[in-house]
Amino acid sequence: MSVLVYTESDKGKFKKNALEAASYAHKVAQEVGGSVTAVTINTEDDATLGNYGVSKVLKVSNGQLDTFNAKAYANVLTQAAQADGAKVIIVSSSADTKFLAPILAAKLSAGYVPNVVAAPESTSPFVVKRTAFSNKGFAHTEISSDVKIIGVSNNAYGIHENGGSANVEDFSPSLSGADFAVKSIEVDKVVGKATIADADIVVSGGRGLKGPENWGMVEELADVLGAATACSKPVSDLGWRPHGEHVGQTGKPVASNLYIAIGISGAIQHLAGVSASKTKVVINNDPEAPFFKAADYGIVGDAFEVVPKLIEKLKEFKAQNA
């Protein structure tokens, strides 16, 4: 039996979440006694996927697909799944994948479960653990449809290398004009900076920073750490920072290795959104701030004194460990 994985890429290079999805697919294939087929779109180095458990790559090369298009990409995956007889399909949790997965689910009449945080608990019946209630809880969900789609949460299962190799086959799905009825006109994307979705470290500021003019130190701290910057809801509502930086229940979820909250008290909605981060640090002058109950490490102190010192210490640390 084939387990299909969509290995997402950016400018021809596989994204971290693609390698995590492939690792997860390998685990599922082991459980159900099958092998992993990856679908790649306009990528290089397809054979390297073997290292993450992929046996076969269906390689799509098509200039029309240089820019992401949810419907067209979902159609590619539908045809690949049918050609390969796939019963389980693994995807990531990126914005693009969450856009295409429901389309794929409808085309294949498949049950789709996103935000899955661990290997399947059983494969007969097929049960997976996922986050629910915006990270305030977990659900154990059974997928009973013939074809199953699993969306793997970022940074939850991890990337596992196993030194295998993959055979690469060209795959040419047929696409029509109708697949491109939603057209990209303009992409406005930060380049050369970590994004909240992919970053290992996220540095976040709250209302305690008093105004947008004080974000210099947040950005400097993020630079030193190679981190993405984020903010709390009030900060984005006040227009101090762009909405794309708002993390929390109604903003973006964060699942980084390290999350540093500066001047954020820790409202329940914020804590829910960042709870998937592995290590949380809080810097706040109010020792009663709820965030101290949800954090691993805390400093009670004035952010305007603590953060510059932290930047200095981190620079020393980087210099020593370079």
Place this chain on the structure above:
Amino acid sequence: MKILVCISNVPDTTSKINFTEGDTKFDTNGVQFVINPNDEFGLTRAMWFKEKQSATVHVATVGGPQTEPTIRKALAIGADEAIRVNAEPTDGFFVATQLAEIVKTGGYNLVIAGRESIDYNGGMVPGILATLLDMNFVNTCIGLEVDGTNATATREIDGGKEKLSTSLPLVIGGQKGLVQESDLRIPNMRGIMMARKKVLNVVEPVDVVKHTQDQKFEKPTPKGQVKLVDAENVGELVELLHNEAKVI
């Protein structure tokens, strides 16, 4: 333009989450239910289309009679009519199939749903709905303009945004950005009075094969005690992050 705004009835964002009946059900005891925030941004944008472009705006939800206060609130905000599909929303495929029936019979050419509900977080209803009906679809939509049958939408992507051109009939999965937080409306007394007289049709569900089922829920394990570092000794934090947490 005939707009259907799909509303999900969800626990207020401040709710503490508990489970009951052997952890198989969400415990609604003491929980305040509201319009799903992602849907409310869409509803508010729909009001703009009503006021500026004379659109008709209906709202629909899939849920039992207990969801009616939330539907009435959407009517009080300004929706013209409401439809309730009388069924428990068991999974995203089920809900999307019910809504697809309503869109087909009602002849809507713009469907505004939220990118996900903040309770079960499936994030699949708008995409499945669009695909079942062969309508265009834009997810994580943070901006929408309609001119005749042409639509320009902006969606949030990882690390930025993307502008898209498409046409009606269209389904969007909306979120904050469609309108700002400060644009959200609190129903006034007149709106509330009028909402009582507006049409709320209750329809029975169509049969759908079940794809997924939540069997059990659990809460995250509580966090251990926070390790405090003295503000005068910030270097210790760097040490801990490197040697203990191993994240830098």
